[in-house]
Amino acid sequence: MKRHTLYILLLAVLSFAAGTSLAIAGDKARVFINPGHGGHDNNDRPSPFYNHGANDTTWYYESDSNILKGLALRDILKAKGYEVVMSRVHNTTADDLDLFEISSLAANSGADIFFAIHSNATGIPRKINHTLSIYRGNTREPVVEGSDSLARCVVNQLFRNQLTPWTHGPQVAGDWTFYSNWGPKTGLGVLRYNKLPGMLSEGSFHDYLPERARLLNADYCALEGWNLSVAIDRYFGRTRGYVNGVIAGVVTTSQLHADSVAIKGPRIEIVEAAPACGVKVELLDASHKVLSSYTTDNLYNGVYVFKALKPGRYFVRLAGNPGSERPVTLAPNASAYCNFLKP
Ligand SMILES: [Zn+2]
Numbered sequence: 001m002k003r004h005t006l007y008i009l010l011l012a013v014l015s016f017a018a019g020t021s022l023a024i025a026g027d028k029a030r031v032f033i034n035p036g037h038g039g040h041d042n043n044d045r046p047s048p049f050y051n052h053g054a055n056d057t058t059w060y061y062e063s064d065s066n067i068l069k070g071l072a073l074r075d076i077l078k079a080k081g082y083e084v085v086m087s088r089v090h091n092t093t094a095d096d097l098d099l100f101e102i103s104s105l106a107a108n109s110g111a112d113i114f115f116a117i118h119s120n121a122t123g124i125p126r127k128i129n130h131t132l133s134i135y136r137g138n139t140r141e142p143v144v145e146g147s148d149s150l151a152r153c154v155v156n157q158l159f160r161n162q163l164t165p166w167t168h169g170p171q172v173a174g175d176w177t178f179y180s181n182w183g184p185k186t187g188l189g190v191l192r193y194n195k196l197p198g199m200l201s202e203g204s205f206h207d208y209l210p211e212r213a214r215l216l217n218a219d220y221c222a223l224e225g226w227n228l229s230v231a232i233d234r235y236f237g238r239t240r241g242y243v244n245g246v247i248a249g250v251v252t253t254s255q256l257h258a259d260s261v262a263i264k265g266p267r268i269e270i271v272e273a274a275p276a277c278g279v280k281v282e283l284l285d286a287s288h289k290v291l292s293s294y295t296t297d298n299l300y301n302g303v304y305v306f307k308a309l310k311p312g313r314y315f316v317r318l319a320g321n322p323g324s325e326r327p328v329t330l331a332p333n334a335s336a337y338c339n340f341l342k343p
Contacts, residue, residue, distance in 0.1 A: 029236050030083040032111035034190065035070030036118040036200075037063035038088050038096030045121065049209060051216075052258040053277045053300030058216065062206060065215040066117050067091045069203065072225025073117070080229060080242045085109040103193035113150060113235070114198025116190050117228070119215065121207035127263045129211055129270075130168035131158040132202040136191040139177040146197035148172060150235045154201050157231040162337035163220065163250045163303060164204055164211055165272065167265030201228065209259035210272045210301075214250075217297055219305035223248050226307070227335060243311050243332040247283065249339040250302040251276040251318065258300070275302030276342040280319035286312065293319060318342060 037044045044063045051058035067088070074084045087102050088095035097105070106114045122128060133154045135147035142148045155170030175187030188200060203224050206212045214220045226246050233239050252273035262269045280295045281304040291314075294304040306316075311332040317325035318340055330336045 028081070028083050029113075029238065030085065030109070030111045031077055031232060032085045032087070032106040032109050032114050032196065032198075033070050033073055034087040034102055034106070034114070034116040035063070035066040036116055036190075037061075037066060038091055039063060039093030040091075041093050041096070043096070047207070047212065049212060051213060051300055053213070053275070053298045058299070060206065060212050060216060061091075062119055063091050063096075065119060065206070065221050068218050068221035069117050069225045069228070072222035073115075073228050074225075076226055076229040077232065080233065080238070082232075085111055099189040100193055102190060103195075106198075107193075107195055111196060113146075113232070114191075114194050114196040115150075115228070115232070116198070116200035118200060118202050119204055119206040120202035121205060123207070127205070127208045127261055128167045128265065129164060129205045129208045129263055130166055130171060130265075131155045131204060132171045132173070133199050134173055134175050134178055134188060134191070134202070135199040136187055136194060137174040137176055139172070139174040142174060142197075144195065144197050146235075147199055148174075150197055150231075151199045151201075153231040153234040154199065154228060157227045157234070158201070158203055158224065160335065160337075161223070161227060162339060163223070163248060164214060165263070165270040167263050167268065167270060208263060209261075210257055210275075213259075213275070213299055214301040214303055216299045217301050217303045219248075219294075219307070220301065220303045222307065223305050223335070230333060230335070233333060239333060244308050245311055245330045245332065245334045245336065246305060246307050247309060247314060247316060247328055247330060247336045247338065248303070248305040249281075249316070249337055251279045251281065251296055251304065251340045251342055252302050253342050273341070275300050276340075277302070279342055281340070282317050282319050283309075284315040284317070284325075286314070288315060316340075 133151035137143040159170040255274040257272040
């Protein structure tokens with residue numbers, strides 16, 4: 001048992017004796033974050049695509065969205081009282097460490113969990129979009145205890161994101177089972193030497209073009225970082241110390257998405273509407289005072305995000321359109337979603 005676990009137990013006994021809930025004060029859980037890949041090179045799966053908002057070919061690199069998610073997660077976890085160690089904080093080829101080196105760094109960091117951040121791709125024309133977390137071992141039989149419950153916390157929290165359409169439910173798997181055609185007990189390189197409870201999160205599918213356009217928005221990546229922090233809180237049972245949250249959504253038009261393809265799940269076929277670029281969304285408090293605004297970018301994703309909000313009752317609306325106003329209740333340490341159709 002690690003010293004901090006013993007400390008939590010002691011705290012739990014003391015707070016139970018005092019009739020209070022378990023507080024996070026003094027508990028320094030440590031998280032090792034590995035934003036996947038690094039540098040705009042070949043193993044970063046460079047993916048140029050025509051962006052209908054930019055009216056130009058736009059480059060997407062998975063390493064860019066991974067580092068944005070990772071840095072957001074780092075900052076939020078620190079605000080929540082965690083200690084954080086990163087495998088990289090920049091995005092150069094030199095940051096793209098050898099997988100064994102990443103495992104060694106994690107092992108020597110004193111971290112309690114190992115957390116790799118990625119997004120997924122089918123690599124084939126058939127497009128899907130779901131969240132997947134992978135740990136080392138057979139499915140339901142992780143090599144390191146706790147890895148599967150961390151993975152489950154992650155996919156369940158990410159699946160609640162209503163800015164993207166999901167074709168399948170949240171998925172978790174052991175890498176030996178998932179990549180069984182790679183040979184017995186081979187699995188993912190980055191998990192191979194890892195000794196901590198840990199996993200690799202494939203947040204969504206970046207080769208589904210509407211999702212790739214969302215991943216170009218730094219606040220959309222930060223939203224994923226935020227949701228990952230809530231999942232990590234659940235894993236550690238630290239759900240009461242931090243109360244702020246996030247309200248987010250997308251603004252779409254009634255037109256068809258220019259990259260519209262029907263993405264297919266087991267029972268559903270999803271066709272997306274075109275995002276609205278340059279539209280201002282306003283956040284209002286319970287007394288209808290405008291607190292802030294967010295203008296959707298020109299990268300054809302319609303994303304808006306309001307961060308670090310106290311829990312409570314809010315309203316959101318399209319600026320200059322009082323009829324679009326909708327109430328949103330934000331629970332403590334949570335995400336709330338509200339999507340708009342621009343008339
Ligand atoms: Zn990746």
